[in-house]
Amino acid sequence: MIECSLNKELKDSLACYLLGELAPSDIAAIEKHLALGCSSCEEDVAQLRESLTSLVCSIPLSNPSESVKEKLLNRVGSETRPQKPFKLIIPTKPWYQTTFNLLGRIAASLVILLLLAETVYLIEFNKRARLQASLQEAQINTLKEQINQKQKVISSIGSSRRLIILDSKLINKASGQAFWDTNQNTWLFYISNLPPAPKGKVYQLWFITGDQNVVSGGIFQTDASGNAQLPLATPRKCQNIQEAAISLEPEGGSVTPRGAIYLSGPI
Amino acid sequence: MEAKRILLNPEIPESTAYDLIARMAQQDQIALQDFYDRYNKLVFSLALKVLNCRTEAEEVTLEVFWQIWQQASQYRENRGSVVAWLVMIARSRAIDRRRARDRISNTLYVVDNNNLNDSSIDSALDPEENFYTAQRREAVINALSEMSDKQRMAIELAYFAGLSQSEIATQLQEPLGTVKTRIRTGIQILREKLKRYI
Numbered sequence: 001m002i003e004c005s006l007n008k009e010l011k012d013s014l015a016c017y018l019l020g021e022l023a024p025s026d027i028a029a030i031e032k033h034l035a036l037g038c039s040s041c042e043e044d045v046a047q048l049r050e051s052l053t054s055l056v057c058s059i060p061l062s063n064p065s066e067s068v069k070e071k072l073l074n075r076v077g078s079e080t081r082p083q084k085p086f087k088l089i090i091p092t093k094p095w096y097q098t099t100f101n102l103l104g105r106i107a108a109s110l111v112i113l114l115l116l117a118e119t120v121y122l123i124e125f126n127k128r129a130r131l132q133a134s135l136q137e138a139q140i141n142t143l144k145e146q147i148n149q150k151q152k153v154i155s156s157i158g159s160s161r162r163l164i165i166l167d168s169k170l171i172n173k174a175s176g177q178a179f180w181d182t183n184q185n186t187w188l189f190y191i192s193n194l195p196p197a198p199k200g201k202v203y204q205l206w207f208i209t210g211d212q213n214v215v216s217g218g219i220f221q222t223d224a225s226g227n228a229q230l231p232l233a234t235p236r237k238c239q240n241i242q243e244a245a246i247s248l249e250p251e252g253g254s255v256t257p258r259g260a261i262y263l264s265g266p267i
Numbered sequence: 268m269e270a271k272r273i274l275l276n277p278e279i280p281e282s283t284a285y286d287l288i289a290r291m292a293q294q295d296q297i298a299l300q301d302f303y304d305r306y307n308k309l310v311f312s313l314a315l316k317v318l319n320c321r322t323e324a325e326e327v328t329l330e331v332f333w334q335i336w337q338q339a340s341q342y343r344e345n346r347g348s349v350v351a352w353l354v355m356i357a358r359s360r361a362i363d364r365r366r367a368r369d370r371i372s373n374t375l376y377v378v379d380n381n382n383l384n385d386s387s388i389d390s391a392l393d394p395e396e397n398f399y400t401a402q403r404r405e406a407v408i409n410a411l412s413e414m415s416d417k418q419r420m421a422i423e424l425a426y427f428a429g430l431s432q433s434e435i436a437t438q439l440q441e442p443l444g445t446v447k448t449r450i451r452t453g454i455q456i457l458r459e460k461l462k463r464y465i
Binding site (some may be wrong): 012015018019020021030046047048049050051052053054055056057058059060061062063064065067068071072073075076077 | 296299300303308309311312313315316321324325328329332333336347348350351354355359400403404405406408412415422423425426427429432450451454457460461464
């Protein structure tokens, strides 16, 4: 219980407060005081209100006409009462709907995750494919360049009249071709699939004439793929060439072939 | 503090009045009819006292019960009895109507002292309720009888005419301080005489 803090003037004016005769500031002060829960003033106000209400007992009672009740009931029947504040009602779903909803959300989440993983995989796959494509394109460009070079060679030996094919009895895949320009008296050998010579060894090209004389055409190495391109002129004092051969010789070459013959072919 | 519920009947009527208000809050039109049957004379008589015009008093009566019907859910027991709430609304409505009318034609409130001699009993109330009403009415009349004419008129002008103390001083041709004292002491007498009913 709080101690009454209302000043005497306002406390004496509680009846005037109920009669509606006080200034707004005084009314506000009394209502603020009552709101604090002063039980003494609350009781005073209640008793004063009942006392003033009792004054009604002093007046003679009279009956209103019946039409008042009729009008009241007609109004109640025809007019709607003020709507209660709108309240949002969220319907409660049965457990199985909630469960299905939950499972549906989980399934949807998994699908989204799978789609994301697939997207990441496709992006990575696309990167690799592009890298592979660029490598293949580089290879294609290299091959095109080789073709161009060969076309240049072919065009340069447009007057060639002889094509020599070299075969290998030691290595199945190894082969060779030689173009002999009889006008220019130049040669162009293409060696394929001949493994690189072991350390301390080299390949050596030989021309064999009709009188069984063997003349060295020069030494060479094949690349990592086993290929080599050998442009050269016909050695001096080398006429009536009947055959060409390639042997494996010690580093620096030999005067006459001593190693194994890897490629050979008639001219 | 326990609310006092005994304006007309300390035992039965107020409990019924609470029930009726509660039912009206649930839009029970039968409760409204019962409530109207029980208190229409009280409201109409108060309005007639303030307005001194049957037509206007009936219009105010209609508006008062319509307001009760619409605001039944807003009634709070700790603010007083149902009848005190009803009478407060009826008095406010009637005084507002009177003030609006007086702005057009300023008419003085005429105090009718003959009212004190009227001992009419409300036939709508049951015998037990009439017993308490008669006793209460007698206590009010006794309290008013102990007051001087000017003191009684000051209270009546304040309560039934809704005049301010300055207006009452003008009408009674008395100093404002005197009017204030008359009203304060008059209400004290009333409160003292009705103590056993409150």
